[in-house]
Amino acid sequence: xxxxxxxxxxxxxxKLYWRDTIEGYAFIMPVxxxxxxxxxxxxxxxxYISFTEYSILQAPVWVGFRNYxxxxxRAPLRVMHSLWVTIIYAAASxxxxxxxxxxxxxxxxxxxxxxxxxxxxxxxxxxVPLVATIFVWGxxxxxxxxxxxxxxxxxxxxxxxxxxxxNTALPTLILLSxxxxxxxxxxxxxxxxxxxxxxxxxxxxxxxxxxHMFWHITLPQLSPTIFFLLITGIISAFQYFAPAFxxxxxxxxxxxxxxxxxxxxxxxxxxxxxxxxxxxxxxxxIIIALTYILFRSSNAWVFYEVKR
Amino acid sequence: MTTMxxxxxxxxHANTARYTHRRQLRNRLRAVLVYATLSAxxxxxxxxxxxxxxxxxxxxxxxxxxPPTIIPNAIQLDNFAKAWNYPGMQFPRWTLNTLWISLTVxxxxxxxxxxxxxxxxxxxFPGRSFWFAATLASVMLPPQVTLIPLYILFYRIxxxxxxxxxxxxxxxxxxxxxxxxxxxxxLNIPAELEDAxxxxxxxxxxxxxxxxxxxxxxxxxxxxxxxFQATWNDFYAPLIYLTGRENYTLAxxxxxxxxxxxxxxxxxxxxxFLMTIPMxxxxxxxQRYFVSGxxxxxxxx
Numbered sequence: 245x246x247x248x249x250x251x252x253x254x255x256x257x258x259k260l261y262w263r264d265t266i267e268g269y270a271f272i273m274p275v276x277x278x279x280x281x282x283x284x285x286x287x288x289x290x291x292y293i294s295f296t297e298y299s300i301l302q303a304p305v306w307v308g309f310r311n312y313x314x315x316x317x318r319a320p321l322r323v324m325h326s327l328w329v330t331i332i333y334a335a336a337s338x339x340x341x342x343x344x345x346x347x348x349x350x351x352x353x354x355x356x357x358x359x360x361x362x363x364x365x366x367x368x369x370x371x372v373p374l375v376a377t378i379f380v381w382g383x384x385x386x387x388x389x390x391x392x393x394x395x396x397x398x399x400x401x402x403x404x405x406x407x408x409x410x411n412t413a414l415p416t417l418i419l420l421s422x423x424x425x426x427x428x429x430x431x432x433x434x435x436x437x438x439x440x441x442x443x444x445x446x447x448x449x450x451x452x453x454x455x456h457m458f459w460h461i462t463l464p465q466l467s468p469t470i471f472f473l474l475i476t477g478i479i480s481a482f483q484y485f486a487p488a489f490x491x492x493x494x495x496x497x498x499x500x501x502x503x504x505x506x507x508x509x510x511x512x513x514x515x516x517x518x519x520x521x522x523x524x525x526x527x528x529x530i531i532i533a534l535t536y537i538l539f540r541s542s543n544a545w546v547f548y549e550v551k552r
Numbered sequence: 553m554t555t556m557x558x559x560x561x562x563x564x565h566a567n568t569a570r571y572t573h574r575r576q577l578r579n580r581l582r583a584v585l586v587y588a589t590l591s592a593x594x595x596x597x598x599x600x601x602x603x604x605x606x607x608x609x610x611x612x613x614x615x616x617x618x619p620p621t622i623i624p625n626a627i628q629l630d631n632f633a634k635a636w637n638y639p640g641m642q643f644p645r646w647t648l649n650t651l652w653i654s655l656t657v658x659x660x661x662x663x664x665x666x667x668x669x670x671x672x673x674x675x676x677f678p679g680r681s682f683w684f685a686a687t688l689a690s691v692m693l694p695p696q697v698t699l700i701p702l703y704i705l706f707y708r709i710x711x712x713x714x715x716x717x718x719x720x721x722x723x724x725x726x727x728x729x730x731x732x733x734x735x736x737x738x739l740n741i742p743a744e745l746e747d748a749x750x751x752x753x754x755x756x757x758x759x760x761x762x763x764x765x766x767x768x769x770x771x772x773x774x775x776x777x778x779x780f781q782a783t784w785n786d787f788y789a790p791l792i793y794l795t796g797r798e799n800y801t802l803a804x805x806x807x808x809x810x811x812x813x814x815x816x817x818x819x820x821x822x823x824x825f826l827m828t829i830p831m832x833x834x835x836x837x838x839q840r841y842f843v844s845g846x847x848x849x850x851x852x853x
Contacts, residue, residue, distance in 0.1 A: 276683060286701035354583075358587075367835075368598065373802075384600060423597065479691075483695070485787075508792075517700050
């Protein structure tokens with residue numbers, strides 16, 4: 245019955261064609277309105293604002309490319325500095341989290357008893373609210389009362405300066421990002437469990453050792469997962485905000501003055517809405533460019549199974 | 553991988569037996585190593601949470617002792633109540649605010665993302681792939697790009713310092729990734745069920761509500777749980793849109809508490825832990841959705 249109906253429904257300009265079109269648009273209406281109201285509309289407005297000087301209270305004044313020029317040339321705005329801080333963070337924390345998450349997933353993927361419990365324990369930090377996490381880290385790393393420095397002292401090691409010194413603050417935040425590997429770890433686990441066992445069995449018959457199997461089976465099979473996590477990781481690293489805002493306020497000496505924190509202060513502390521919008525567009529262009537490069541390079545290293 | 557079927561040929565030759573024995577030994581050694589590494593990692597990962605709780609039940613003097621005591625000498629369980637009712641803070645109210653925002657956001661997201669996903673998965677119409685691509689592309693847009701125009705818009709229509717900027721946008725499609733996840737799920741529901749319902753005279757809204765939603769519970773729950781978690785924990789959007797203390801969410805409230813009474817670390821840790829409890833409960837109730845729900849997204853293909 246159903247198979248007889250299908251061709252009928254697809255006849256162009258028939259009643260059913262129009263019904264499908266109307267109902268289709270009715271169903272996706274929320275997202276269409278959402279895209280227009282909260283994405284495309286504001287994007288156009290934001291592009292316009294980025295070419296103006298605007299403090300909300302006064303009408304915007306057209307200044308041409310001045311905001312864009314200022315971003316690159318006026319050092320006191322620290323746009324390039326904060327971009328650099330964010331790039332260092334992204335370049336260090338994204339690979340670090342990927343490697344740590346993959347390592348944890350490989351351990352958890354061993355066919356041993358009790359792995360379920362370890363998986364839960366390693367995932368729990370991910371469900372702890374970010375704000376709570378931030379405060380407990382601040383407390384653990386407190387230079388004078390913190391548990392970490394107490395432990396170092398007990399081991400006879402010198403105390404760390406962690407977030408209190410310019411040269412250790414950013415590395416500390418990078419290190420802390422490892423604590424949030426839970427999400428990526430679970431995605432890697434799902435990826436690992438999707439690799440057909442037969443591949444390993446075939447390799448074993450050919451005399452491959454585990455190292456070979458990891459490099460020639462596991463990694464290529466996981467490459468789509470790695471690709472996905474790389475892109476989402478980079479996008480979220482460029483959004484980094486709360487830990488720097490709460491723990492360090494961008495300091496000491498602007499060592500953790502992340503791009504997004506800078507943008508927030510320009511917009512809501514100084515009311516430089518034009519400059520902040522220009523900063524947002526630069527961020528967007530960078531993300532698009534990085535995504536594009538990754539997609540272009542993915543042909544070379546991401547392995548997709550040929551669909552049957 | 554290696555532990556499988558090695559008992560079968562055991563008795564045959566002495567040589568094979570010795571070989572099997574050595575392999576078993578190696579496997580056991582390997583298991584010990586895996587367990588030891590995982591235990592060390594788990595210790596490091598759970599330490600902050602444990603330290604949060606241990607600090608939360610200390611006296612003010614003991615909390616600031618250095619080197620610190622691991623197990624508190626005098627356990628102060630009433631620290632939780634004291635922090636919760638701290639003078640000048642409004643934690644009960646902030647909790648209700650957070651709960652209200654989270655629940656209305658989850659409702660909006662689940663409802664509208666499943667409607668859109670149904671449209672994208674099950675109805676053919678011109679322009680469908682364009683709108684689906686546009687939806688997916690919006691993932692790459694940093695929220696900062698739309699932040700300032702939206703802030704100005706909400707300011708103009710009097711929505712600043714209300715929950716509207718946090719709630720209303722969630723009712724417009726509920727986010728590209730959620731639509732994508734549900735669409736993938738809907739695509740796998742057999743068309744026969746749909747066709748049979750059409751025969752019985754059902755319309756599309758009924759098919760969505762009576763067939764697709766009940767069949768997609770795991771996917772819907774995954775969306776609901778991740779949305780709830782993200783909203784409950786959000787710091788950035790409330791920071792921008794909520795200015796009056798009475799409208800704060802828990803995240804903002806704790807931050808305010810820290811800036812005023814941050815030195816009372818036992819209360820800081822107590823209130824942080826109180827904010828964490830609902831998330832831990834949700835996690836344990838819905839663990840399988842957290843951990844296995846991700847396979848639903850089908851990112852491997």
